[in-house]
Amino acid sequence: MREGDEDVSELPIVPQVPRPVDAGDHGVHRRGIFDPELLDRCISCGFCLPVCPTYALDKDEQSSPRGRITLMRALESGRLEPDDPTLQHEASYCLGCRACETVCPAGVEYGPMLEQWRDHQWRAGHGPALARWLRWAVARRRMLQLSGLVRRFARTRGPVRDDVAHVMLGCAERALFPAVSQAARALVPGADAPADQGCCGALHAHNGDSAGGREMALRLGRDLPGTIVTTSGGCAAHVAEHLGRDRLVEISDYLVRTGWKPAGRLMTKGADGRPRPIRVTLQDSCHLRNGLGVHRQPRELLEQIAEYVELPSAASCCGAAGSYSILRPRDSKRVLAPKLDEIMAAEVDYVVAVNPGCLLQLKQGLLPRRARGAKVKAVHLVELLVRAGSRAE
Amino acid sequence: MSTADWGVVDDEVVGRLRDIVGPEHVKVDDGAVAAFARDATPLYAARPDVVVMPGSAAEVAEILRLATRARVPVVPRGAGSNLAAGTLAEAGGIVLVLTRMDQIVEVNADELLAVVQTGVTTAELAAAAAADGLLYAPDPGSKTVSTVGGNVATCAGGLRGLKYGVTRNYVLGLEAVLPTGEIIRTGGRLWKDVAGYDLTRLLTGSEGTLAVITEVTVALVPMPATSRTGVAYFDSLATAGRAVAQVIADGVVPATLEFLDNKCINAVEDFAGLGLDRTAGALLLFGDDGAPDVVEQNLERMARTCEKQGASGVTMAREVAESEALLAARRCALPALARLAPVTVLEDVGVPRPRIADMVARIDDIAERHGISVATFGHAGDGNLHPTAVLDPSDGDAAERTKAAIGAIFSAAIELGGTITGEHGVGAAKLPWLQDRLGAEQMALLSRIKTAFDPAGILNPGKTGSQEL
Numbered sequence: 001m002r003e004g005d006e007d008v009s010e011l012p013i014v015p016q017v018p019r020p021v022d023a024g025d026h027g028v029h030r031r032g033i034f035d036p037e038l039l040d041r042c043i044s045c046g047f048c049l050p051v052c053p054t055y056a057l058d059k060d061e062q063s064s065p066r067g068r069i070t071l072m073r074a075l076e077s078g079r080l081e082p083d084d085p086t087l088q089h090e091a092s093y094c095l096g097c098r099a100c101e102t103v104c105p106a107g108v109e110y111g112p113m114l115e116q117w118r119d120h121q122w123r124a125g126h127g128p129a130l131a132r133w134l135r136w137a138v139a140r141r142r143m144l145q146l147s148g149l150v151r152r153f154a155r156t157r158g159p160v161r162d163d164v165a166h167v168m169l170g171c172a173e174r175a176l177f178p179a180v181s182q183a184a185r186a187l188v189p190g191a192d193a194p195a196d197q198g199c200c201g202a203l204h205a206h207n208g209d210s211a212g213g214r215e216m217a218l219r220l221g222r223d224l225p226g227t228i229v230t231t232s233g234g235c236a237a238h239v240a241e242h243l244g245r246d247r248l249v250e251i252s253d254y255l256v257r258t259g260w261k262p263a264g265r266l267m268t269k270g271a272d273g274r275p276r277p278i279r280v281t282l283q284d285s286c287h288l289r290n291g292l293g294v295h296r297q298p299r300e301l302l303e304q305i306a307e308y309v310e311l312p313s314a315a316s317c318c319g320a321a322g323s324y325s326i327l328r329p330r331d332s333k334r335v336l337a338p339k340l341d342e343i344m345a346a347e348v349d350y351v352v353a354v355n356p357g358c359l360l361q362l363k364q365g366l367l368p369r370r371a372r373g374a375k376v377k378a379v380h381l382v383e384l385l386v387r388a389g390s391r392a393e
Numbered sequence: 394m395s396t397a398d399w400g401v402v403d404d405e406v407v408g409r410l411r412d413i414v415g416p417e418h419v420k421v422d423d424g425a426v427a428a429f430a431r432d433a434t435p436l437y438a439a440r441p442d443v444v445v446m447p448g449s450a451a452e453v454a455e456i457l458r459l460a461t462r463a464r465v466p467v468v469p470r471g472a473g474s475n476l477a478a479g480t481l482a483e484a485g486g487i488v489l490v491l492t493r494m495d496q497i498v499e500v501n502a503d504e505l506l507a508v509v510q511t512g513v514t515t516a517e518l519a520a521a522a523a524a525d526g527l528l529y530a531p532d533p534g535s536k537t538v539s540t541v542g543g544n545v546a547t548c549a550g551g552l553r554g555l556k557y558g559v560t561r562n563y564v565l566g567l568e569a570v571l572p573t574g575e576i577i578r579t580g581g582r583l584w585k586d587v588a589g590y591d592l593t594r595l596l597t598g599s600e601g602t603l604a605v606i607t608e609v610t611v612a613l614v615p616m617p618a619t620s621r622t623g624v625a626y627f628d629s630l631a632t633a634g635r636a637v638a639q640v641i642a643d644g645v646v647p648a649t650l651e652f653l654d655n656k657c658i659n660a661v662e663d664f665a666g667l668g669l670d671r672t673a674g675a676l677l678l679f680g681d682d683g684a685p686d687v688v689e690q691n692l693e694r695m696a697r698t699c700e701k702q703g704a705s706g707v708t709m710a711r712e713v714a715e716s717e718a719l720l721a722a723r724r725c726a727l728p729a730l731a732r733l734a735p736v737t738v739l740e741d742v743g744v745p746r747p748r749i750a751d752m753v754a755r756i757d758d759i760a761e762r763h764g765i766s767v768a769t770f771g772h773a774g775d776g777n778l779h780p781t782a783v784l785d786p787s788d789g790d791a792a793e794r795t796k797a798a799i800g801a802i803f804s805a806a807i808e809l810g811g812t813i814t815g816e817h818g819v820g821a822a823k824l825p826w827l828q829d830r831l832g833a834e835q836m837a838l839l840s841r842i843k844t845a846f847d848p849a850g851i852l853n854p855g856k857t858g859s860q861e862l
Contacts, residue, residue, distance in 0.1 A: 025438075026435070026436075026438075026735070026736070026786075027735060027736075027786050027787065040735040041731060041732075041735065042731075043433070043435060043727075043728060043731040043736070043737055044431050044432070044433050044434075044435075045433045045474065045535070045538075045727065045728040045731075046433055046472055046473055046474045046535065046538045047535070047537065047538055047725065047728055049472060049538050050514065050516070050537045050538060059446075059490075059492035059493055059495060059512065060446070060490075060492070061428050061429055061473060061490070062420075062424070062425055062428035062429075066431075066473075067428040067429075068428075070427060070428050070430065070431050071424060071427060071428055074424070074427045079423075079427065080423060080424050080427060084422070084423060084424040085422055085424065086422050086423070086424025086425045086427070086428070087424050090424075104728070105661075105664045105725035105727075105728035105729040105731070106728045106729065106731035106732060107663070107664065107731075107732055
C-alpha cells in the first residue's frame with residue numbers, strides 16, 4: 001500500500017468514465033494493491049494466451065493472463081470490489097505457473113502481481129479456508145519435524161555446519177518422499193540435512209501471504225548458512241528470490257555446475273530380451289523453468305543416463321501448482337489429463353519430476369493407468385541419478 | 394441508427410441466450426464482462442452487457458436472429474488481438490466470442506486446402522498444414538494468438554505479404570451467418586468460381602460488420618524446401634528503404650523484407666537477446682524460401698545489394714532455427730516496445746513501395762513537430778509501416794498530441810497515394826479517417842451494402858459501414 005492510501009478499499013466506486021476514452025482502467029491507481037509499474041506494463045497484446053493452461057481448457061478471456069490483468073486493473077481502480085465473484089474465481093483458478101512471463105515481449109512480471117492480488121483478495125479470511133489451514137500447518141516447525149520423524153531416514157543429526165552444502169528437506173518432501181532427500185544427499189558430497197529447518201514460505205507467498213513467505217525464506221537462510229541445495233523447483237524459485245541464486249541452488253543446476261558425471265547409463269530389458277537404455281521424459285517444474293530459467297540442466301543430466309524423449313507439453317504446468325491440487329482438485333486433474341495421454345504415447349519407462357508437488361501429481365495421475373497395466377513410473381530426477389552412480393572425475 | 398434505438402439486454406434476452414448456448418456459456422457478472430472490455434487496442438475499452446460463447450453455426454444463427462429481433466448490438470470476437478478497437482462493444486450489447494469453435498475439420502493434401510472452424514488459431518492451422526508438408530502462407534505477427542476467423546475478418550497481412558500475398562489470397566470459401574439468421578456458404582473448394590458477386594472477398598476484411606464467419610476453407614501451398622534469413626544494418630530507415638527498392642528493382646521478390654528502426658532494435662534485443670547491433674539506425678531483415686540453390690542465390694544478391702546501398706554490416710543466419718528466431722523477434726516488435734513506456738499507440742499505414750523513404754521522413758517530421766516519440770517498424774517489401782507512438786499517459790496532453798500526430802500521419806500516407814490501414818483494419822479507432830481515404834461516394838455505398846446484409850444494424854456498430862458512436 002502506498003503513502004496516503006491507508007485503507008481506500010472501501011471507497012465508493014468511481015463513476016464509469018464515458019466511452020470510448022475509458023482505457024480499461026489502464027494507468028488508474030486508487031487502491032494501492034499493485035505496484036503501478038508492474039500493472040501498467042501490460043499492453044494487452046494477448047501473446048500470453050496460447051501458453052496459459054487455463055485458457056487452453058476454456059478458451060475464455062477471463063481465464064487468461066491478459067484477462068486476469070484486466071480484472072486486476074478493475075480491482076485496483078475500484079471498478080470491481082474484492083468480493084466480486086469473477087475476481088474471487090480467477091484469483092484462485094490461476095495456477096500461478098508463470099508460463100505467460102516467458103513469452104511476454106513487454107516483460108510483464110505476472111508472478112509478483114499474482115502475489116499482490118492474492119495478498120489483497122484473500123486477506124481477512126476471504127481466501128480459500130484450506131489455503132489458510134495449509135499456511136498455518138507448514139509454518140509450525142514442530143509439526144514439520146514430527147512429520148519428518150515418521151519417515152526419519154532423510155535427515156542428519158548434529159549441529160548445522162557452515163562449511164558444507166545443506167539439503168533442504170522441504171515440508172512435503174520430508175513426509176512424502178524422504179528417499180528423494182536421501183538421494184540428493186548422496187549426490188552432493190558431504191552435504192547435511194539438518195532436521196531443524198522450517199518451511200521455505202513459498203506456499204505462503206503463493207497463497208495470499210507474501211510478507212510471511214518472505215520472512216520464512218529469510219529465516220531458512222539464517223538456519224542454513226552457506227549453500228542450500230533443493231530438490232524442489234517451486235521452493236527454489238521462491239527462496240532464490242529472497243536469498244539470491246548463489247545461496248539457493250536447485251539440484252540439477254547444482255550438479256551441472258559442479259560437473260557431476262554418471263558411472264554409466266541405466267539399462268533395462270527390452271521387448272526382445274536384450275538390454276536397452278531406459279527411456280525417460282521430463283516434466284518441467286514451472287517455477288524452476290519460468291522463474292529461474294532452469295530447464296536445460298535436468299535434460300542434460302538425463303541424456304547422460306537414459307534415452308531422453310521430450311513431451312510436447314513438458315514446459316506446461318502439470319496441475320500440481322503448489323497447493324493448487326489440494327485447493328482445486330477437479331481443475332488440477334483437468335490440467336493434467338492431456339499430459340497423461342502424451343506420457344502414454346511417448347512409451348517411456350519413467351516420467352521424471354524435479355519438484356515434489358509435480359511428482360505426487362504425476363504418481364497419482366498415473367495410478368489408474370498403472371492399474372490398467374501401464375508400466376510407466378513417476379520418479380524424481382535424483383532417484384534415477386543416484387541409481388546411475390557417480391563417476392569420480 | 395442512433396444508440397437510443399438499441400434494445401435492452403434484459404432478463405428475457407439473457408434467458409433466451411442461456412437456452413441457446415447453455416447457461417455456462419453466457420456471462421453477465423460485472424467481473425466476467427469486464428474481462429472482455431479490452432482487445433489489444435490501447436486507450437480503448439468498452440464493456441458489453443453480456444458475453445456469449447456459442448459452440449456451433451446453428452447457435453450463432455439463433456443468437457443473431459434473437460439480436461436482430463431485439464435490436465441488440467452484437468460484436469463478434471476471436472482471440473481479441475485486434476489493434477483498431479474492432480472487437481469492442483462500444484454500444485454495449487452482446488460480445489460473441491467464437492474461441493470455442495476450435496476444430497480443424499480437414500487438411501487435404503490432394504486438394505491443397507484446409508477447412509477449419511473460425512476459432513482455430515493461425516499457428517494451429519499452420520502447424521496442421523505443415524504436418525502434411527503444406528504451408529499456410531499468411532503470417533500475421535500475432536499468429537500464435539489470433540484466430541483464423543479473426544484473420545479473415547480483418548484480412549490479416551503479415552511478414553510474407555510481398556511474395557505470397559495476404560489472407561484474402563488464400564480464402565477459398567466461407568461459412569457465415571447473416572445478422573438475420575441465415576447460414577450461407579460462399580465460394581468453396583474451387584480455385585475458379587465466378588458464380589455471382591464475390592461474397593467471399595467482400596466478407597474478407599469486413600471486420601464482423603456484415604456477417605459472422607463460422608468456418609473457413611483456405612488454400613495451402615507446398616512447403617518450400619528451405620528458407621533462410623539475413624540481417625543488414627543501415628544508418629537510417631530511409632537508407633534501408635532505398636535498399637529495399639533496389640532489391641526489388643534487381644528482380645528478386647523475397648519472402649521476407651522487414652525493417653526496424655533503432656528504438657525497435659533495442660526493444661526487441663531486450664526481450665530476445667539475439668545479439669543484434671544496438672547502435673544501428675535501422676535493421677533490414679531479408680529472407681527467401683524455395684529450392685535451396687535459388688534461396689542461396691537470392692540471399693547472396695540481396696546481401697550484395699544492401700552492401701552497395703550502404704549497409705554498415707550484413708550477417709546471415711546459419712541455420713533454419715536461427716532464421717526462425719529472427720522472424721519471431723520481428724513479430725514481437727510491437728509488444729516489446731511496451732518496455733519503453735506504459736502506452737504504445739500503433740499505426741498501420743501503407744504507401745506504394747517507392748515512397749517508403751518519403752513516408753519515413755514524413756513520420757519523423759510529424760513526430761518532432763508534435764513532440765512525441767515514435768518507433769517505426771514494418772513490412773518494407775509491401776510498403777506497410779507501423780509507426781508506433783510510445784507515451785506515458787500521465788505526461789499532460791501526450792495522448793492529445795499523439796492523436797493529432799496520427800491524424801497527420803494518415804494525411805501524409807494518403808497524399809503519397811497510400812492508405813490509413815494496411816492490415817489491422819478500420820475498427821472504431823480509424824473510422825473517423827475512413828472517408829479521407831475512400832471519399833463520400835464510396836462511404837455511401839459501404840453504408841448501402843451494410844444495410845443489405847444487416848437491416849437492423851446490429852452487427853458491430855460504430856465500425857466500417859455505420860456511423861461513429
